[in-house]
Each structure stands twice: as C-alpha cells, then as structure tokens.
Amino acid sequence: MDFNFWDPFTWIGEWLLNLLVGWGLAETIALTLLRFAGAVVLALVLLLIGGVLFTWLDRKLSARIQDRLGPNRVGPFGLFQGIADTLKLLTKEDIIPAGADKIVFNLAPLLVTMSVVGIWAVVPFAPTLIGTDLNVGLLYIISVGSIGTLGIMMAGWASNNKFALLGAFRTVAQMVAYEVPMVVVLLVPTMFTGSMSVHAIVEGQSSLWYVALAPVAALIFLTTSIAELGRAPFDLLEAESELVAGFNTEYTGIKWGMFFASEFLHGLTISALTAAIFLGGWQGPGAEARPLLGFVYFMIKTMVVYFGVTLLRFSMPRVRIDQLLDLNWKFLTPLALAAVCVTAVAEKLALATNWSRLGVHIIANVGLLILTLGALWVRARMVRRRFETEQMRLAARSESAAD
Amino acid sequence: MIPLSWYLIVAAAMFCIGIYGVLARKNAVGILMGIELMLAAVILNLVAFWRYLTPARISGQAFAVIVFAVAASEAAVGLALIISIYRRRSTVVADEIDILKW
Amino acid sequence: MTIAQIVFLVISATTLVASILVVTSRKMVHAALWLVLSLGGVAVLFVLLQASFLAVVQVVIYIGAIAILIIFAVMLTRRMMYDTGSPINRYWWAGALAAVLLFAGLVVMLGQIPSITTQASALPIPEGELLSLLGTALVDVNGYMLPFEVASVLLLAALIGSLVVARPMERKTEEGDKR
DSSP states (O other): OOOOTTOHHHHHHHHHHHHHHHTTOOHHHHHHHHHHHHHHHHHHHHHHIIIIIHHHHHHHHHHHHTTOOOSOSSSGGGTTHHHHHHHHHHHSOOOOOTTOOHHHHHHHHHHHHHHHHHHGGGOEEETTEESOOOTTHHHHHHHHHHHHHHHHHHHHHHTTOHHHHHHHHHHHHHHHHHHHHHHHHHHHHHHHHTOOOHHHHHHTTSSSOHHHHOHHHHHHHHHHHHHHHTOTTSOGGGOHHHHTTGGGTTOOHHHHHHHHHHHHHHHHHHHHHHHHHTSOTTOSTTTTTOHHHHHHHHHHHHHHHHHHHHHHHHHSOOOOHHHHHHIIIIIIHHHHHHHHHHHHHHHHHHHHSOSOHHHHHHHHHHHHHHHHHHHHHHHHHHHHHHHHHHHHHHHHHHHHHHO | OOBHHHHHHHHHHHHHHHHHHHHHBSBHHHHHHHHHHHHHHHHHHHHHHHHHTOTTSOHHHHHHHHHHHHHHHHHHHHHHHHHHHHHHHSOOBGGGOOGGGO | OOHHHHHHHHHHHHHHHHHHHHHHOSSHHHHHHHHHHHHHHHHHHHHHTTOHHHHHHHIIIIIIIIIHHHHHHHHHTGGGGGOOSOSBOTTHHHHHHHHHHHHHHHHHHHHHOGGGGOBOOOOSSOHHHHHHHHHHHHHOTTTTHHHHHHHHHHHHHHHHHHHHHHSOOOOOOTTOOOO
16 A cells, blocks of 8 residues: 555554564454554553643643743753653652552552543544544443542552542542533434444534534533543542542552543543544544544644643632532533433424524524523522521521620 | 353352352341342343344343343442441441341 | 453453452452452453443443442441451351352253353344444334333432432431531
C-alpha cells in the first residue's frame, strides 16, 4: 500500500502487520501482538501526555487565571517542569503505612490508572484510528469507570487512615450518585444513533452535532463528568481543610504519582468523550477522506472542552456535600429523565411529521429549559418565603423575650 | 472446543460455594455475598444454555437481564435491612438477630 | 487442548478460587474484594460465550453497583471489621455437607442430560444484531414486555423500599426539623 499523507494510521498498521507476517508469524497472532503493542503505546503516550504535558498546561492556565506566572524555570516556558516532577516522584521514598493492607494498598493505584486508560480503547481519534469498535461502547465506558470507583474505595480502606477512609467514602458516594444521570443522559445519543458504539455515534453526527439536537443532555453529561472526575466545583473529595488530601493521603512517590497522572488523564478523557459524543468527534470539513485532518479536529475539540473545564475549575467555589447530593438527586436526575423523554417524543415527532429535526429538538429543549427554570423559580420562592416567616417568628419571639 | 458441561459444572460449583456461604457465614453481609454468588451462577447457567442450545432465540439473554434486575434489587433491599438492623441492635451477626424467637 | 480451553480453565479456576475465598475470608472487606474478582471472572466467561452485552452489564451492575454497595455496608457496620472471632457459625459443617451433597447431586444429574456434551455452533445471528434483537424482544408485546415491565416495577419498589428501611428513625427536634 502506498504511503498516503492524509492517512498514516492505516499505512503504519499495515506496514507493521506485513513486517510481522514477513518474519513468519501467523496473521492472527501478528494481529493480536499488534493490538497489544497498540494498547501499550496508547497507554504510555496518554500517561506521559496526561502526567507531564497536561500538568504543565494546567498549571500555566491556573497561573494565568490567578494572575501568577506558573512554572517557568525548567526548560523553555517551564515546559520540562513535568519531567522534573516525575523524576522527583520516582526517586521519593515509597512508604507503606503501618497497619495497611499491603496487597490492596498496592493494587489500588493500578486499578485507578487502568480504569482511566481503559476508556481510551473505544475513543475514536480519527476515522481509521480507533482502539476497538465495541458495539456496547458507551456501557463499556461506564463499566470501566466503575472499576476506578472500586480502586478509590480500596485505596481509602487499605491506608488504615481515617481521613483516607472518609475521603474515599465521599468520593464513592459522589461517583456512584453522579453515575445515575450520566447513564440516563447517555441514552440520548444512543437514541439518535440507534447504537451504543462510539464510532457509530461519531459517524451519526456527520450532518449535525448532537449538541445542537440535545443541548440539555450535553450540559448534563459535562456536569456529571466533572463530578465523576472530582474537579472543582465538585472537588470535595480532596477538601484539604477537612480531609487532609482525601483517599490518597497515605500514598507517596510513584504510587501517588499514578493517582495524580490518572486524575489529569481523566480530565482529558472526559473532554475527549464530550467531544466525541456531543461535538462530532473527528467530524469536520474534509475529515472523511483525510483521517489526519479528522485527528486534528478531534484534538481541537477536546482541547476546547478541556479549556472550558479548567476555566470552570478555577472560577467556581466548592459546593458542600449536601448541596452536591441535592444537586444530583433533586435536579440533575429528574432533568436527565425528562430530557430523555422529551428527546424520544421529539425524535418520533420529527420522523412522523415532515418537520425539521433540528427545529423540533431545539423547541423541545427550550421548552424543557423554561419548565426547569420555572420549577426552580417556584422552589426558590417557596424557600425564601419559609425563611422569611422563620425570621419573623424568631424576631417576634426575641421581642417577647425582651419584654 | 469447550463443551456445555464445563460451563454447567463451573456454575454448579459456584452455586454450591454460595450455598455454603449462606449456611455457614455468621455475618449477615457475608450471607448476602453468598446469595450474590448463587445468582451469578444462575445467570452463567442461563447464558450457557442460551449459547449452546437455543442461540437463534434471544430468550436466554432476556431472562438473564431480568435476573440482573432481581439481583440488584435484592442487594439493595438486603443491605438496607442489614443497616437498619445494625442501627437498632448494633450487630450484624445473624445468630444474634433473634427477636422473633422471644 | 486449544487456546480457548486453556483460557476457560484459567478463568474458571480463578473464579472458583475467588468464590471459595469469598465465603471463607476472615475480613469482610477482603471477602467483598474476592467477590469482585469472582464476578469479574463470570463476566469474562460471558465474553467467551459471546454475550458481550451481558458481560459489560455484569461489570456495571455487579462490580460497579452491588460490590460497592456491599463494601459500603461492611464499612457502615464497622464493628465487624476488626472481628477476629470465627467468621463461620457452629453449624458450618452442615452447610459444607449440604453444599458438597448438592454439588455431587448436580453433577450426577448433569451427566444424565443427553445434550450435555454439545459443542457451540456458530452464532446464527451476527453479534452486532444480537443487541438490537435483545432490545426489541424486551419491549415487544409478543416478546418479553411483561417481565421487563415487572422487573422495572420491582426495581422501583426496591428503590423506595430500601430508602424507607434504611432511613434513620425520625427524631422530633425542637424546631420540628425533618432532616
């Protein structure tokens, strides 16, 4: 096969396969080997990017927002700060606290990292570059994510430290709770496409991104993803003033580094997932024929979402735990259910009549939004009225006490 | 290739281990874990029968999905009961929860 | 012995060993973690049976929800965590006997089923279509709509029931606060 500048992925894959077959390996074994190698390369590149480059980007962004300079000593613009930090982490003493459950303690960072890297197996980078096209892709993402929850629980329990355990409790309560609206809202792109495969979902957005058809769903997905990630404004799991450092209090050295890198990578992961599921993934002008261009589009969209998430992170105050759970159970979950119902009805309506699909969905979503805001307004009024009567009662009582 | 009997034997063994757990465990949560093992073995059986005997019909998988729902609700209600009992009597040892015997 | 057989044996051995550790571990958290491994093994067996949807659902429901719930329950009933006494009751031998007898009986019975040695034929439906077929079967009036709806009612009942049961007893405070 000739080298095609716009599609290097297929070319590299075929070249490697031919090489291995040329060495005398059976084709199935060669394919299996290549898949393993691909997974290893992907994981390494991602962890390096997540751990080294994105820490730098994140610190620079936060510095800009907070009117500081950020890392600027190691290398040009402090670019090599991440490498220096990694080296520092690698050479640190590896402490296992007394009374810790050694096996579980060591297994936890592995599971957490695995769960984040595993999600990338189904992320389509370009039309020809995807780890594996599972027909249950969205469910796979949820299931791999839930293994990470388990890892956090294990880390908190095995540390034999009450702050670690409390942090793990909070994290797991938060992650399990926010999984509910997330799963519900993922039904919306599934309904549009008729498939749970991420690749098919991206291909279904060739004419119209799903964010235009279902803005409410996209917003809920992003919110719940940020909560799953445990970033501000949902970063209670590492509320330093209350919990020391959360579930990874007792971890040192490279094991702590693994939690850190996987958290950064998770930030990138949710951006990539939002880009793929709601922002059209690699879709863009000319991407179908030129996969490399699709890769660039995908990366640009991911970066835009990542930037938005970071901006949110540094401009929002932390919520309280009861507010966090109230937001989830009393607001996001009903809204997600309503969004699914509304979308289903609108989709059928657009199919049955000859109305424009976009128009029907936009009207449905705007209606949903108005209803939601109305409900919130009524509730806020009720809360305020109750508060005012309470105040009046208290004032009356103190007056009578003064008499 | 793998004959059907292998899957059935694994499922049977898992089911029996679950039964042992239910009968022998002191801790109520441990008993619940035994029940989960038994349900998982049942689902494995259903899926194995579907794959080997009636792969053209979807009934085995549909049945398995329903058993999943049952397993989930069973775990939720069971654990809620255990926590409620623990709150009132501060024990989860099944032998000590004997108020009905008085 | 083919590769598939070796994979099957390794996975099922892991699953069974993990299951035994579930019912014998002293620490309940360890038992719960072994339960995760055992149920994960079952998920891999589902993959071998070409039921990828059920495998993923198994991981989501059993590992993501039930195992986490069990670990939560173990930690909330914390006094047992440091219990060094025997994790099994006085009549454990009767339980073991019952389990062994049942297993023997099951194996004997399985040996008498004629179709027991069936080999898997190729899947008549492509794996991709299986999922949509299952989906339509579950909401089809001639299919499994009734059991599906009953299952959803059961889930709702379980949700409300566990909420009511696990709710802390309401204490009447001075302000009449209902929290």
